[in-house]
Amino acid sequence: MGSISTESMYAVVTGANKGIGLEIVRQLAIQGVTVVLTARDEKRGSDAVSLLVQSGLKKVVFHQLDVRDQSSVDSLAEFVKSRFGRLDILVNNAGASGVVVDEEGLRALNIDPVSWLSGKATDAVQGVIQQPYEKGVECLDTNYYGCKRVTEALLPLLKLSTSGARIVNVSSLRSELKRIPNEQIRNELGDLGNLTEEKVDKIVEKFLHDLKQGKLEENGWSLMLPSYSISKVAVNAYTRVLAKRYPDMFINCVHPGYVNTDINWHTGTMTVEDGAKGPVMLALLSNGEFSGCYFDQTEKSGF
Ligand SMILES: NC(=O)c1ccc[n+]([C@@H]2O[C@H](COP(=O)([O-])OP(=O)(O)OC[C@H]3O[C@@H](n4cnc5c(N)ncnc54)[C@H](OP(=O)(O)O)[C@@H]3O)[C@@H](O)[C@H]2O)c1
Numbered sequence: 001m002g003s004i005s006t007e008s009m010y011a012v013v014t015g016a017n018k019g020i021g022l023e024i025v026r027q028l029a030i031q032g033v034t035v036v037l038t039a040r041d042e043k044r045g046s047d048a049v050s051l052l053v054q055s056g057l058k059k060v061v062f063h064q065l066d067v068r069d070q071s072s073v074d075s076l077a078e079f080v081k082s083r084f085g086r087l088d089i090l091v092n093n094a095g096a097s098g099v100v101v102d103e104e105g106l107r108a109l110n111i112d113p114v115s116w117l118s119g120k121a122t123d124a125v126q127g128v129i130q131q132p133y134e135k136g137v138e139c140l141d142t143n144y145y146g147c148k149r150v151t152e153a154l155l156p157l158l159k160l161s162t163s164g165a166r167i168v169n170v171s172s173l174r175s176e177l178k179r180i181p182n183e184q185i186r187n188e189l190g191d192l193g194n195l196t197e198e199k200v201d202k203i204v205e206k207f208l209h210d211l212k213q214g215k216l217e218e219n220g221w222s223l224m225l226p227s228y229s230i231s232k233v234a235v236n237a238y239t240r241v242l243a244k245r246y247p248d249m250f251i252n253c254v255h256p257g258y259v260n261t262d263i264n265w266h267t268g269t270m271t272v273e274d275g276a277k278g279p280v281m282l283a284l285l286s287n288g289e290f291s292g293c294y295f296d297q298t299e300k301s302g303f
Pocket residue numbers: 014015016017018019020021039040041044065066067068092093094095096142146170171172173255256257258259260261262263264268
């Protein structure tokens with residue numbers, strides 16, 4: 001990493017009351033960045049801030065943010081504008097699994113992490129993981145549309161960054177195009193030259209339509225955490241479109257690793273400290289480094 005003056009940087013992290021998001025805030029604050037820790041629940045968020053401030057990280061402040069609620073998003077943008085006048089780093093971290101899980105049943109299966117990661121456990125977990133339509137909608141609205149809502153609201157402030165704005169979209173291994181059985185969808189999403197936000201939205205709409213009609217398998221969607229997978233595929237595609245549109249910014253997406261948190265019912269094997277390393281590295285990139293890339297933890301990888 002080159003030398004950038006972190007002491008004068010302002011960051012926003014979404015979904016940061018716990019898990020990887022909380023740790024991203026901690027690691028950025030240790031580097032001297034002023035961080036707005038956001039959470040949809042006022043108490044959970046302000047409690048998290050209090051603990052960080054008590055530990056000596058005085059430059060962490062709280063603001064409420066539900067990424068599904070436009071008025072909450074607008075209120076955050078207004079807060080950042082009036083308090084700091086600009087933004088240097090946005091970490092879109094908030095995420096939902098989009099499924100209903102029989103946690104005891106899942107534990108009883110005793111699936112090893114490698115099978116989870118490779119998707120080999122798909123058949124075994126079908127009995128304990130349900131994908132209702134409503135959960136799919138919630139997942140897409142949080143992980144994909146939520147990321148877009150927050151980014152769009154904060155872009156005017158990111159454009160005012162004096163140190164080169166950075167957007168880090170926390171993605172997942174499940175985002176990788178090779179995991180989508182349908183070749184046409186894979187090709188469309190992989191064709192960067194012709195990729196647009198509208199195209200990505202259309203694919204997401206088609207997915208939700210197929211989910212509602214019970215046609216996921218028939219139409220070649222990933223059956224392992226279906227809505228979660230497509231939400232992260234869409235986040236990656238959006239990342240690439242944005243990076244093309246704003247060549248002066250550093251806009252990347254990252255799989256944080258398989259981390260022990262609530263979102264995977266604590267099946268993850270890595271610590272949050274290690275999981276936050278990739279997102280934090282990308283938040284603090286120096287000028288001239290990557291944009292429009294996908295990272296597997298701290299290593300650049302293929303979409
Ligand atoms: N853990 C892993 O192995 C892993 C792997 C790949 C990718 N990821 C990604 O890493 C990110 C962080 O996940 P995590 O593992 O730290 O899970 P986590 O501990 O469950 O954290 C998820 C965070 O997102 C917040 N959130 C959910 N819906 C929200 C909304 N509508 N508005 C604002 N915040 C919302 C949650 O808030 P509440 O506390 O209010 O629910 C929580 O703070 C996610 O994007 C996830 O997809 C994780």
